[in-house]
Amino acid sequence: MAGNGMKRRDFLKAAATTPMLGAFGAALYSKESHDKAAREEILQIGKEVSGTNPNILKRNYKRIGSADDTINIGIVGCGGRGKSLMRSCGFYPPEEGEPRGLEGTEPLNLKLTAVCDLFQPSIDWAVKASGGTAKVYRTYQEMFDKSDIDAVVIATSDHYHAPVAIAAARAGKHIYVEKCMTKTIKEAFEVRQVVKKAGVVLQLGHQNRNSNRYDSAMEVINKNMLGDVSLIQCYTNRNTRNGAWVYDIPKEHGPMNAPSGPRNVDWEQYVINTIKRPYDPNRFFRWRCFWDYGTGLSGDLLTHELDVINMVMNLGIPTTAVASGGVYHHKKYVSLMTAEGEPLDSDEPVPEGAIPRPDVPVLRRDVPDVFQVVYEWPDRDLTVVYNATLANNWGRAQIYLGSEATMDLTDGVDVFADPRSKRYADWLKSGKVRPDEAMLSYRNVAGKGVEAITAATAQWTVAKGLLYTYRGGRMVSTSYLHLKNWIDHIRDNNTDTICNIDDGFQEAITAHMATYSYLKGTRVRWDAENERVLFDGQQSEETPKELVAIG
Amino acid sequence: MNNENALSRILGKFSGAQKFILASLRVIVGWHFLYEGYVKIVTEGWSSIGYLDASSGPFAGIFHAMAGSSWMASAIDIIISWGLTLIGIALILGLFTRLVSVAAAFFLLLFYLSNPPWIGIHFIAGEGNYMIVNKNLVELAAVMVLLVFPTGVIWGLDRIFIKE
Numbered sequence: 001m002a003g004n005g006m007k008r009r010d011f012l013k014a015a016a017t018t019p020m021l022g023a024f025g026a027a028l029y030s031k032e033s034h035d036k037a038a039r040e041e042i043l044q045i046g047k048e049v050s051g052t053n054p055n056i057l058k059r060n061y062k063r064i065g066s067a068d069d070t071i072n073i074g075i076v077g078c079g080g081r082g083k084s085l086m087r088s089c090g091f092y093p094p095e096e097g098e099p100r101g102l103e104g105t106e107p108l109n110l111k112l113t114a115v116c117d118l119f120q121p122s123i124d125w126a127v128k129a130s131g132g133t134a135k136v137y138r139t140y141q142e143m144f145d146k147s148d149i150d151a152v153v154i155a156t157s158d159h160y161h162a163p164v165a166i167a168a169a170r171a172g173k174h175i176y177v178e179k180c181m182t183k184t185i186k187e188a189f190e191v192r193q194v195v196k197k198a199g200v201v202l203q204l205g206h207q208n209r210n211s212n213r214y215d216s217a218m219e220v221i222n223k224n225m226l227g228d229v230s231l232i233q234c235y236t237n238r239n240t241r242n243g244a245w246v247y248d249i250p251k252e253h254g255p256m257n258a259p260s261g262p263r264n265v266d267w268e269q270y271v272i273n274t275i276k277r278p279y280d281p282n283r284f285f286r287w288r289c290f291w292d293y294g295t296g297l298s299g300d301l302l303t304h305e306l307d308v309i310n311m312v313m314n315l316g317i318p319t320t321a322v323a324s325g326g327v328y329h330h331k332k333y334v335s336l337m338t339a340e341g342e343p344l345d346s347d348e349p350v351p352e353g354a355i356p357r358p359d360v361p362v363l364r365r366d367v368p369d370v371f372q373v374v375y376e377w378p379d380r381d382l383t384v385v386y387n388a389t390l391a392n393n394w395g396r397a398q399i400y401l402g403s404e405a406t407m408d409l410t411d412g413v414d415v416f417a418d419p420r421s422k423r424y425a426d427w428l429k430s431g432k433v434r435p436d437e438a439m440l441s442y443r444n445v446a447g448k449g450v451e452a453i454t455a456a457t458a459q460w461t462v463a464k465g466l467l468y469t470y471r472g473g474r475m476v477s478t479s480y481l482h483l484k485n486w487i488d489h490i491r492d493n494n495t496d497t498i499c500n501i502d503d504g505f506q507e508a509i510t511a512h513m514a515t516y517s518y519l520k521g522t523r524v525r526w527d528a529e530n531e532r533v534l535f536d537g538q539q540s541e542e543t544p545k546e547l548v549a550i551g
Numbered sequence: 552m553n554n555e556n557a558l559s560r561i562l563g564k565f566s567g568a569q570k571f572i573l574a575s576l577r578v579i580v581g582w583h584f585l586y587e588g589y590v591k592i593v594t595e596g597w598s599s600i601g602y603l604d605a606s607s608g609p610f611a612g613i614f615h616a617m618a619g620s621s622w623m624a625s626a627i628d629i630i631i632s633w634g635l636t637l638i639g640i641a642l643i644l645g646l647f648t649r650l651v652s653v654a655a656a657f658f659l660l661l662f663y664l665s666n667p668p669w670i671g672i673h674f675i676a677g678e679g680n681y682m683i684v685n686k687n688l689v690e691l692a693a694v695m696v697l698l699v700f701p702t703g704v705i706w707g708l709d710r711i712f713i714k715e
Contacts (some may be wrong), residue, residue: 014710020578020643024585 038432053314056218058498059209063488071490074114074149074173076140076164077156078126080247081178085153085205086112088479091129101477108487114147116140119284120264121252139269140164144171151490153483154178155205157287158295159274162187169198174490176483178205179307180299180511181504184543185533188508195501203486203497204504206307210481211469216413216442217312225415225440226402227423229313230381234305235396236297236388241346244330244369244390245288245300248345249360255279261359282363289330289365291519291546297371297388298323298514305386305398306375307499307507317506318375318384321513321524325371329391335360366546373514386514405439414438509533519544559704574702577642580693584655585639591632599627606665608672614665634658642697645707652698659691 073089075082086092087099091112112130116137117123127134137143140160143152144167151174154164162182168175175195181204182188195202220226238244254262258279267279274292277283287293288300309315336344336354344354372387397410404421408414417424419435427433469478485498495501513524513533523536562570591597603624606614617623634654641651668681679686703709 010710013706014645014708016706017574017578017643017645018708020582021640024582024643028586028589 041432053218053222053312055311055314056222058496058500059215059218061485061488061496061498064492066491066493068109068491070109070111071151071487072111072113072147072149074116074134074137074143074147074152075112075126076116076143076152076154077160077178078115078117078122079119079155081205082117082122082153082155083125083129085155085176085479085483086126086129088477088483089153091126093125093128099477101475102480105476105480106484108484110487114143114149114152116143118266118270119253121250138266141167144168144173149173151176151201151486157270157293158299159183159287159293162191163273165191165202166194169194169200169202172198172200174201174486176203176205176486177504179303179507180295181508182512183295183299184547185509185512185516186543188505188512189531191508192501192505199495201486201490201493201495201497202501202504203482203489204499204501204507205482206304206499206503206507207478207482208304208308209311209498210478210485213409213413213442213469214308214312217407217409220407220413220415220440221312221400225405226400226407227404227418227421228381229400229402230383231401232309232313232382232384232398233396233401234302234309234384234386234398236301236305236386236390237393237396238390239393241330241333245286245294245365245367246330246333246346246363247286248343249281249285249335249357251341251343253281253285253359281360286363286365289363289367291366294367295511296367296515296518297325297369297390298373298511298518299508301388302371302373302386302514303507303511306384306510307503309384309398310503310506310510313380313382315377315380315382317509317526317528318513319378319526319528320376321373321510321517323371323373323514323518325368325518327365327368328370329389330365330369333363335363368518371514371518373517375510375514408438413440413442415440515547516544519546558701559710562700562702562705570702570705573696573700574645574706576693577645577648577697577702577707580655580690580697581639581642581644583639583690584635584642588632588635588637588639591628592636597628597632598624599631600624603627603665608664608667608669610664631658645703645709648701648703648707648709649698652694652701655694656691656698659687659694663687663691 075086078086083092087096088102089108089110089112090102091110092099112126112134114137115123115126115130115134116139117126123136127136135147137147140163143149152164152168154161154168154175154177156164156178158180161177161180162184165175165177165181169191182191221229252262252264255265255267256263257268265279265281265284267284270284271277271292277292283290283293294300333346335346335357336350337357338344338351339353339355343357344350369390370388372385375384375386376382377384395410397408399409400407403418404423405418406416408416415438417428417433417435417439419428421428424433424439427439428435433439469476469481482498489495489497499507509526513526516533516535517524520535525534525536526532527534562573565573600618603614603618606618617627635658638651638655638658641647642655663685668683668685670682701709
């Protein structure tokens with residue numbers, strides 16, 4: 001060991017390479033300082049704030065010290081989305097186990113006391129999820145009259161959103177309603193009027209508003225880093241039957257008045273406020289494929305894009321909309337089962353010996369699977385183009401095209417200097433900024449456990465922030481955050497939720513302008529001064545025949 | 552110790568240029584390890600999951616399984632980031648040279664096997680063009696040189712641990 005025997009020369013040789021550690025430290029310091037200076041210089045661009053988006057304040061809402069009493073909630077519509085919202089509230093049958101994205105979150109202190117659904121197994125699920133205490137109501141009217149609920153979650157098919165929301169508001173219940181807020185333009189006005197008059201707290205179900213990438217996106221816009229944004233492109237791409245809304249139809253379906261077999265579907269009530277047709281399980285379980293019950297790509301998937309663009313840019317309702325599309329790919333679908341009678345998932349490979357299900361008619365949708373719309377805001381010199389196909393999965397995302405830079409929200413937030421930018425010309429020339437490399441980049445922390453999400457549609461929703469976001473490095477369900485925002489506002493007696501009734505009104509009108517444009521084959525205009533929707537060549541607000549019937 | 556003493560004597564007989572180049576190789580590889588480790592430690596949210604998930608070739612299943620387990624992936628993140636850092640420091644100092652050369656070789660072998668540029672295997676190329684041999688393999692070869700010529704005993708802190 002080192003000691004008396006060691007000579008000075010030995011020590012020098014032993015320490016010969018040690019100074020290299022110092023050299024490494026010096027190099028590291030120099031590199032970090034250089035990188036930091038470059039980063040700060042780029043961040044300086046935003047020193048001149050161009051204007052304040054009021055949505056930033058809404059995003060940063062913190063509950064004031066209000067009481068934490070238990071809030072009783074009811075659920076109307078406990079199918080796929082309804083179950084998922086209940087799980088986010090902390091209600092699920094014990095055997096399912098805690099859902100993803102709830103680990104370590106603050107409990108909302110809710111009690112599920114009332115359930116209303118038109119399919120018996122969904123009712124059973126919800127009662128079980130409530131711990132067996134929730135009461136079942138056959139109609140939502142009965143629920144609002146007789147139950148002890150303070151608030152209601154509405155996750156029905158679209159054609160019931162407005163009638164249930166209006167009844168809830170009149171009964172003084174706070175409302176969480178899924179998108180699209182209404183099925184028609186007329187209903188959007190009605191819901192807004194009734195909700196505002198009642199003063200109840202409404203949250204529209206655009207949970208992806210809570211994705212933290214939009215904080216960065218809004219900062220980029222607020223600091224005017226993009227220059228004049230003249231065009232925004234947004235898309236939907238899916239290529240599975242489930243993604244095209246061809247969901248599984250459970251074996252135990254059948255109308256209440258069936259002569260034999262299961263009697264689990266309250267079909268009579270389902271069609272009460274739309275065209276009365278004979279029982280068709282496609283129209284009940286795959287309702288998004290039909291105008292009678294759904295709002296199409298515009299109400300269902302376009303709104304995910306337009307709602308966040310509206311939040312990021314604070315746009316309001318567009319002045320004009322022109323849409324087109326059609327049923328191109330999913331023209332018809334025959335539901336299959338095995339020879340033993342087990343229903344087959346629409347996306348599974350078809351095994352040998354599969355035969356058509358006798359209990360499910362051939363599905364022929366009337367809602368387009370390819371759809372595009374052009375919206376214009378002449379006062380903002382801005383156009384938004386949306387296009388979608390449910391027959392291709394090539395990932396595209398929201399892209400904001402500005403005169404100085406481009407913002408891409410594909411994987412997070414990436415800002416690229418425009419090669420012809422004047423503002424960034426010096427940096428581009430010196431190589432400090434390269435047009436093919438993001439000069440500013442924001443990423444979610446690569447989470448632990450994203451590996452469990454495999455279905456193509458699920459991957460799409462993760463990328464779009466529809467399922468999870470990150471808080472303090474932890475993956476959190478955006479639905480939980482959205483519900484929490486609603487509950488916090490109820491406790492604070494504050495109606496200005498992150499996606500409030502005004503956002504909902506704008507969302508519904510914007511979506512329906514596209515739908516009406518497609519169905520009527522004309523350009524649709526929004527007369528902001530008089531709050532009227534007009535059609536080119538026809539001065540009326542008449543509802544297209546496909547969307548008739550709200551009683 | 553005898554063995555190390557013998558090595559020390561053999562290495563001691565090398566020309567100055569030979570000793571200088573071998574020790575430089577050790578410092579350069581150490582420098583590379585140290586910076587790779589440092590970046591992984593300080594980068595918020597860095598995770599090996601993406602790299603493991605992208606694994607291809609005959610061993611891909613093992614690497615995917617590592618990424619598939621949340622606790623294992625967290626453990627791997629810590630082992631890789633701190634392992635690279637400590638190996639880097641030790642190689643620069645010439646401390647425990649043979650031990651850390653083995654550890655470095657083990658890491659590089661794993662990196663190589665997780666994405667081997669073998670014929671018929673789709674691998675992540677990064678920059679450059681590779682066929683069987685890539686930079687991981689070259690660095691692995693360099694580390695093997697360090698293992699059999701552990702210059703820490705002549706120019707490095709290992710010298711202190713060896714009695715003349």
